[in-house]
Amino acid sequence: MLREIQCFTRVAERLSFSAAAADLGMSQPAMSQAVTRLERATGTRLFERSAREVRLTAQGKALLAYAEQVIESVRAFGDEAARLARPTIHLAYPPLVGALAARIARRLASRTPSIGVELRAAGRTAAAQALADHEVSAAILATPAPAQFVTAARFHVTVDHLAVPDGHRLAARPRASAADLGGEVLLTPASRPWQGLPGRPRLVADDDFAAALDLVAAGAGLLPIPHLLVRTVRRDDVRFVPLEAGGLRITYALAWSRERVTPELMALVQAVQDALWTR
Known part of the structure; x- marks a missing residue:
């Protein structure tokens, strides 16, 4: 009956048996027969037909929404089945490099054959534990990574700002230097x-910048942070001052367990390297 429902919805959309038949690659008689079979199965007349026009009956209008739901459910079923059938990588990443993680996922989804990526935002401790427990396939970790993991594709994030509480002596400065932090x-x-x-x-906890900024606002300390974070955070109780500190940076790397190497993992390593090269 699914084919008949598809024919019904297409005729209802086009209000033409010949146009609907052409859309679905069928002959017009076959389209008419499919709709007739559906009408017999439901005991309901779906269309008023004449030599000049095709119109939905009141019953056809009432059933059309249900037919469209059936078609959409079948489409969603197929999409989800395809997603579940393809290889999937589970990647933990710090929120700071979320844009990179998303770019990696798009690269793997667009390759042939495609690889799905399930992303999990996590701080360093949580990500390393998930990797050790085999809950994720790989993780982007701030280095040095725990010794039991293999690492590759290192990259650096420059730390060039200082988060200070509103009203702090440095809050109004155009910039701060290392000497100002004594x-x-x-x-x-x-x-x-x-x-x-x-x-x-x-x-403080690694990669948990949100919690650290709460401490800054509470007056518990100052926080060196990357410009990547400055662009995304809006707080009235914290000020961000450019910091000149001689090349301060955080180094990240892709890490994985040496005993769980798969072709999909190697494709992930390549996707990370490509994403870093072309960013």
Whole structure:
């Protein structure tokens, strides 16, 4: 009956048996027979036909919405079946590099054969744990990555701003330097101290910039951050000051478990390298 429902909806759209038949690659008699079979099966007249025009009956109008739902459900079923049948990579990534993760997913989806990518935003600790537990296929991690993982495709994110609480002595400065940070508390990722910066470190969770900015707003410390984050955050209680600190940066790499190498994983490595090369 699905074919008959498809024919019904196409005739209803075109209000022409010949045009609907051409759309579906059928002859006009075959189209008319399909609609007639549906009318007999439902015990309902769907169209008023004359030599000049085709019109939906009141019953046909009432059933058309249900027929369209059937067609849409079948289409959705096919799309989901195709998605489930294709190989899928599960990739954890820090929100800071979300644009890169999305670009990687698009690259893998557009290749032949395509590879699906399920993205999971996660901080460094959560991503590394998910990778160790085999919940994800790979993860983009701030380096140094845990020693049990293989890494490749390293890239750097420049840290060129300083987040300070509104009203802080540096908030109105056009820029800040490393010398301005003496005596300040610096919110510092637990896995990587800020090299070459004075101040007293206070350790915070890696890649959890949202929580760290809450600490900044509360007056708990200052936070060196990349410009990538400055462009996306809007807060009235935090100010972002350009920071001149001599090439401060965060290095990231794609990491995976050495015992879980697959062709799809190698395609992911290539997609990351290509995305970094062409960005």
